[in-house]
Amino acid sequence: MNHSTSNVDLAISVCRQHESVMQRFASTDDRSAEALLSLFSDMNLSASRDLATYTGYYEIKGTNGGFLTLDTTDTRLISDDHQVIYLRRIVVAYSADGKKVQCHSIKEGDSFDGGLLVVPDMNLSIQFVRSYIEGTIVQIFGKVGDTELVGSTRFNPVPLSTFVGRYKFRSGKPKEWKDKEVLTILPKDDLSLAVKFEDKGALSAVDSFTYNPAMYVMTFRQNESSECILMLGTAGANGLACSITVKNLDTDELTKAGLAETLPT
Structure with missing residues (x-):
């Protein structure tokens, strides 16, 4: 599983979004489920x-590099009263020429109903239609300002549940890590996953994490000074794969821990 430098940069952006959520989480004394839902009402x-199911990159026909993207990040938190809180942020980006880009985070006042996305701040009204046409799986048509557009994507977002499995190190240092189980992603119920990660010699539960279904990146705090970045994917005959990188929150230094693989469960 290879990841380019640009993919690493994108993964770091997911990491920063998780850090932002955790900073907001740490800033409040009342961490009950009710209080957290109020604090993160924008997410x-x-x-x-439903809009998240259309996450992806849409090429706009008849333009030189024009596009519309929906970028989704999902975050799970645990409240002090032991409730699971699910948060979601979606950013809409539009470019008529592939150079100048207008971005907007979905907020109160925006709407998505019957496949129609309306964003007043962007003067945007786009209809999403899921249908297979010449290799594309979702079609879009509508207007941004006075500009009419038609586009499509070949992409489907990938839920975290796709990567359920037990991951063992296949490469990395020290050598004794080889074949050591370092990550477990197991289905817990219809709404959540049980995620555990190797920390100081034993698998420990990961209560709070952020996942991006377009980039297959999961991030979470390993401890107070470091954040783990998991770049998930496939490894051919070896099944699923996970490239593990640790970010030092004090210095921003990145250290690649290794590549873990697993046969699907």
Whole structure:
């Protein structure tokens, strides 16, 4: 599983989003489920729930590099009263020429109903239609300002549940790490996953994490000074794969821990 430098940069952006959530989480004394839902009301919007299924990069026909993207990040937190809180942020980006880009985070006042996305701040109204046409799987048509557009994508977002499995190191240092189980992603119920990660010699539960279904990147705090970045994917006959990188939150230094692989469970 190879990841380019640009993919690493994108993974770091997911890491930063998780850090931002955790900073907001740490800034409040009341961490009950009710208080957290209020604190993160901007990440708990009805417009975001179904819109996330259309996450992807849409090429706009008849333009020189024009595009529209939907970028989704999902975060799970555990409240002090032991409730699981699911948060979602979706950013809409539009470019008519592939150079100048307009970005907007979905917020109150935006709507998504019947496949129609309306964003007043962008003067945007786009209809999403899921249908297979010449290799594309979703079609879009509508307007941004006075500009009419038609586009499509070949992409489907990939849920974290796709990567359920037990991951063992296949490469990296020290050598004794080889074949050591370092990550477990197991289905817990219809709404959540049980995630555990190797820390100081034993698998420990990961309560709070952020996942991006377009980049297959998961990030979470390993401890107070470091954040883990998991770049998930496939490894041919070896099944699933996970490239593990640790980011030092004090210095921003990145250290690649190794590559873990697993046969699907």
